[in-house]
Amino acid sequence: MTEPEPLLRTDGMSKHFRIGGGLARQTLHAVDDVSLEIGAHEIVALAGESGSGKSTIARLLARIYEPTSGEIYFSGRPLSRVKSRADQLAYRSDVPMVFQDPFSSINPVFRISHGVLRSLKLHRPELSRDERTAEAIRIFEIVGLSPAGEILNRYPHELSGGQRQRVGFAQALAMRPKLILADEPVSMLDVSIRIGLLNLMAQLRDEQGVSILYITHDIASARYVADRLIVMYAGQIAEQGAVEDVLASPRHPYTQLLLSAVPDPKAELTIGADTDRGEPPKVINPTPGCRFRFRCPVAIAACATETPKLLQLSPGHDAACHVAQSGAEVKAF
Amino acid sequence: MTHALADDRNGLASPVRGPVLEVQNLSVEYVLENKVVRAVDDVSFEVAPGEFLGIVGESGCGKSTLLFAIAQLLTPPAGVSGGTVTFKGENLVGLTEKELAAVRWRDMSVVMQSAMNALNPVTTIAAQFRDAMRAHGVTSKPEIERRSAEALRMVGIDPAHLKSYPHQLSGGMRQRAMIAMAMLFTPDLVIMDEPTSALDVVAQRSLMIQIKELQQELGFAIIFVTHDMSLVRHFSDRLMVMYAGQIAELGATRQVFDTPRHPYSSGLLDAFPSIRGPKVQLLGIPGRPPDLARPPEGCRFAPRCPRVQDRCLQAPVPLFGIDDVLVRCLRARDEVSAHD
Numbered sequence: 001m002t003e004p005e006p007l008l009r010t011d012g013m014s015k016h017f018r019i020g021g022g023l024a025r026q027t028l029h030a031v032d033d034v035s036l037e038i039g040a041h042e043i044v045a046l047a048g049e050s051g052s053g054k055s056t057i058a059r060l061l062a063r064i065y066e067p068t069s070g071e072i073y074f075s076g077r078p079l080s081r082v083k084s085r086a087d088q089l090a091y092r093s094d095v096p097m098v099f100q101d102p103f104s105s106i107n108p109v110f111r112i113s114h115g116v117l118r119s120l121k122l123h124r125p126e127l128s129r130d131e132r133t134a135e136a137i138r139i140f141e142i143v144g145l146s147p148a149g150e151i152l153n154r155y156p157h158e159l160s161g162g163q164r165q166r167v168g169f170a171q172a173l174a175m176r177p178k179l180i181l182a183d184e185p186v187s188m189l190d191v192s193i194r195i196g197l198l199n200l201m202a203q204l205r206d207e208q209g210v211s212i213l214y215i216t217h218d219i220a221s222a223r224y225v226a227d228r229l230i231v232m233y234a235g236q237i238a239e240q241g242a243v244e245d246v247l248a249s250p251r252h253p254y255t256q257l258l259l260s261a262v263p264d265p266k267a268e269l270t271i272g273a274d275t276d277r278g279e280p281p282k283v284i285n286p287t288p289g290c291r292f293r294f295r296c297p298v299a300i301a302a303c304a305t306e307t308p309k310l311l312q313l314s315p316g317h318d319a320a321c322h323v324a325q326s327g328a329e330v331k332a333f
Numbered sequence: 334m335t336h337a338l339a340d341d342r343n344g345l346a347s348p349v350r351g352p353v354l355e356v357q358n359l360s361v362e363y364v365l366e367n368k369v370v371r372a373v374d375d376v377s378f379e380v381a382p383g384e385f386l387g388i389v390g391e392s393g394c395g396k397s398t399l400l401f402a403i404a405q406l407l408t409p410p411a412g413v414s415g416g417t418v419t420f421k422g423e424n425l426v427g428l429t430e431k432e433l434a435a436v437r438w439r440d441m442s443v444v445m446q447s448a449m450n451a452l453n454p455v456t457t458i459a460a461q462f463r464d465a466m467r468a469h470g471v472t473s474k475p476e477i478e479r480r481s482a483e484a485l486r487m488v489g490i491d492p493a494h495l496k497s498y499p500h501q502l503s504g505g506m507r508q509r510a511m512i513a514m515a516m517l518f519t520p521d522l523v524i525m526d527e528p529t530s531a532l533d534v535v536a537q538r539s540l541m542i543q544i545k546e547l548q549q550e551l552g553f554a555i556i557f558v559t560h561d562m563s564l565v566r567h568f569s570d571r572l573m574v575m576y577a578g579q580i581a582e583l584g585a586t587r588q589v590f591d592t593p594r595h596p597y598s599s600g601l602l603d604a605f606p607s608i609r610g611p612k613v614q615l616l617g618i619p620g621r622p623p624d625l626a627r628p629p630e631g632c633r634f635a636p637r638c639p640r641v642q643d644r645c646l647q648a649p650v651p652l653f654g655i656d657d658v659l660v661r662c663l664r665a666r667d668e669v670s671a672h673d
Contacts, residue, residue, distance in 0.1 A: 049533040050504070160621045161392075190391040191560055191604045195617030198606075217533055224606035224615070247608055261534040262608050263563040 005076040006037040007211055008061065008095070008179055013070035015056050019284070029283040030056040032235040033070070035310070038179060043205050043212045045222035045243065047258070048232030051282065054215045057232075058183045061213065062097045063088070075178075093123040093175035100184040102164035106156045113152040115171050116140075123175045136174070142208070143170045143200060162193035169200060179211045180204070186221065198225045219262050223247055231255045234283050234291035237310050241317030251319040253296045253332030260333040290322065298323050298332050351422075352379035353521050353554050354403070359416035361395070361402045364409075368626040372398040372411070374578040380522065380554050385545075387569030387586060388558045389601065393622050395578040396558045397446070400526050403556070404443050405433050421521065439469050442515035446527040451511060452499040458485070458510055459495035465517055484513040487550075488543055505536040509543065516547065522554045529564065541568055562601050566590055574598045577623050577633040584658030594658060594665040597634050632663070640664055 015031040031053040038044050046054045059065045061072060063079065072079040074091065082091050099105040106115060113136060120132045127135060140148035143166045156164060165185055172180045182201070186194040202225050204210050216222050222229055222243060229243040231252065239252040250256045281291060290296070293303040302322045310320040324330045361373035372395045380386050390396045401407045403418050405425050418425045420441060425433065437443075445451060453461055462481040471477060482492035488509040490502075499507055508528060515523055525544075529537040545568050548555055559565055565572065565586065572586040574595060582595040593599040600618040620637035623629055629636060631646040638645065645663055652659045653666040660666070 049535060162621070191562070191601060192391060192618035193621075195604050195606070195615045196619070199615075199617075219534070220606045220608045223608055223612070244612075257535060259608060261538040263534070263538070263561070263566065264607060264609060 005073070007040045007075060008038045009073045010034055010036050010061075011071045011073065013057075013060060013072060014068045015053075015060055015065055016068045026284045029235050029286055031060065031067075032283070032286075034235075034237055035070075036230055036237065036240070038211055038213055040178070040211060041205055041209050042227045043201060043214055043225055044228045044230060045214045045216060045226035046230050046232060047216055047219055047222050048238075049217060049258075051234075052232040053235040054232050055183055056235075058097065058181045058213065058215055061095065062181055063091065089123065093119075094177055095179045095181060096172040096175050096177050097181040097183065098165070098168040098172050098185050101188055102161050102168060103188070106164055106167060108156050110155075111152070112154050112156065112159070112167055115167070116152070116174050119171055119174050136170075139170045139173050142173065142204075143167075144196070145170065160193070161189050162196060165189060165197055166200065169197075169204070173204070173208065173210075177210055179213065181213050181215075183215045184217070185214070187216070187218065194221065195224075201225050219247075219258060220264075231258065234281055236291065237318075237320060238292065239317075239319040239321075240310070241314075245314075245317050251313055251317070251324040251330055252292075252321045253298055253323075253330055254292045255319075256330070256333040257295070290320075296332060298330060300326075353382045353384075353421060354380040354556075355417075355419040356403065357417045357419070359399070359402060359418060360414045361398050361407065361411055362414040363411045370625045371414070371628075372578050372625060373402060375416070376578075376580055377416075378573060378580070378583060380556060382521065383548070383552045383554055384571065385548060385555045385557065385565075385569045386571050386573065387565035388556060388573045388575060389560065389562045389565065390575035390581075391560060391622060393625075394575045395625075396575050397526055399575070400443070400524050400556065400558055404437065404441065404524055406443070434468075438465060438515075438520070439518040440520050441522045441524065442518070442520045444511055444515050444523065444525045444528050446530060450507075452507055454499050457496055457498055458502075462495070462514060462517065465514060469518065480517055484516050485510065487516060487547060488513045505532055505540065508532060508540060512540075512544065512547075516551070519551055520553055522556070524556045524558075526558045527560070528557075530559070530561075537564070544568070562590075563605055574601070577628060578625055579633065579661060580652060580659060581634065581662075582658065582660050583652075584660075588656070588658055594655060594660040595634075595662050596638050596640050596664075600637075600639075632661070 013031060013034045017028045017030055018025060019028050020026050034057065046057060048054050056065065060067055082088060116136045117132050120127060120135055136152055137148040140151060145151045145163060145166050186197045189197065198221055201212055201214065205212060214222065214226055226243050228241065229246045230240040231238045231254065233254045239246060239250065239255045246255060247259065250259055283291065288307045289305055290303040290308050293299040300323060308320040308322045308325065310318050311325055312318050313324060321330065357377050359373060359376045360371060363370040363372055376399060388396050398411065402413055405428065407413065413426050420436065459481055463477050466477050466480065481495055485492045485495060490506055490509055494502065502510065529540050532540060541564065557565060557569060569586045571584065572589045573580055574582040574597060576597050582589060582598045589598060590602065593602055603615060604617045606615060618637055623633055623636065631648055632650045635641045635645045650661050650663055652661050655665060655669045
């Protein structure tokens, strides 16, 4: 391999869940054959509808789930070989997670300092008690929680949603992470607060050098903060590339649908007679074929028989679509 | 295409003259042990028949409390502390539950936030529709079946799903089933509290279009509450921006979007990144809404306002009428008179 090894890479990663019992047993393919990369110092947005597998990917990368098949490599090292407690702890501090709901992800009975000091104690045992407090204050200032000393002494209910979500990022940052997995970190916040959090993510990338996997269903916020965009559909990657490339010339019909549905107050509303009203499928015992073909206005015969591979269409821009790969211009939505 | 329910309207519904809803000086207070929180403060507006009024604001701005007050669904410690809610000529404030029952659902229906979880999980859709109709005096079995099927068909769900249980439907379908239920009696006013917030963009857009189509067909008025301004941009006739329990700005949707006059309105508009055009750095609105138990003495937005002046802090700011738009901002008023 001539390319340098990315920070994190997955190779054919799949996660299947068995549902039902006895004769009704079925297999739900939550994530199927996903190969993605996250480089150093970059924000990668993972976008898709609910049920598209984006949260499952976050949990796979956080090692909450084990992949059914495929492998995850972190700095070139396969995670299936990360077994010892010390190694697992090291991975968790390299790749922490920030959750969607800032109202339930912080223990309400402890002061704000509790979580940060605890993770400092666990992940950075070399620090003394005083050093931990100093470090907590330093980190709180970085994420824009000031006066840090005062906020550390408050209880979660005394903070606003935006402040709580900053606490989430502070706790992740305390571990000196390389990659933060952020699962819909702003979707529960008020509109006026969201931008501040997105700016914080960009600042963490630029000044602290961390990478972030930003999971979202909000394409506009993905564009605002991310370097690259991965669009998921029904457990698979539909399209990926530099975020401006994908938005300027979306090649996969699903990406086109998603972009057309984004409410844009500055543009006129366009509703075609054929406006899509479908919904993403639950992928149970799938047969080969493109999973979007039932909603796709440009599907061809091959789409029903052969699962499209994710192939490069232009440098750094890949799509899994037979029609786009045939060289035809796709204009579905 | 005309639907059977649309025909019902011609025969049954009484014609409404003037506004279908008139809210005057409405205030709602939460009376707590050691403090009184005025969540809705002196709000007045009208809704015309067939109008689509959007209400936007952040959490805690009083928009949901306002809806509850209109539908008379407030429960202690919240209660209307002043003002009237006149629906089709009758003041709802102070009516008994029995009197309200005659109005609710028949003439005015409510689709609440996360309504998709409001369906009873252990009975079929048909049974829940039947209960609603029986409670309001429709007892004939064929009539119930006809209306149920028609209501589901209107929201784009195959009537075969009447036999389904809620868990057999997707989130979007459950949400549409709730809207169908609100349509059973072809109401004059449908109140919707963030009905699409649990849905994805694609499902969200399809539901918005569906709602708009239903409205055009059946002619009911809608009050649509959301925190997402861009969502109502293309659907609402008028827009009310609420801040800290008060109307900050109220006017034609187009006008509010094109020339927002209240700094909070423009702040909200600028808080959305766009997927088109050049990428610009955004700032959002720093700070947080005030504690309504101790609201600021002057303009309630002053602590967060980028254009604040000394006089904004002195006394409460009233609503000013500027070019058919109501705005609660001293500077917005002055800028207009400076042009005259």
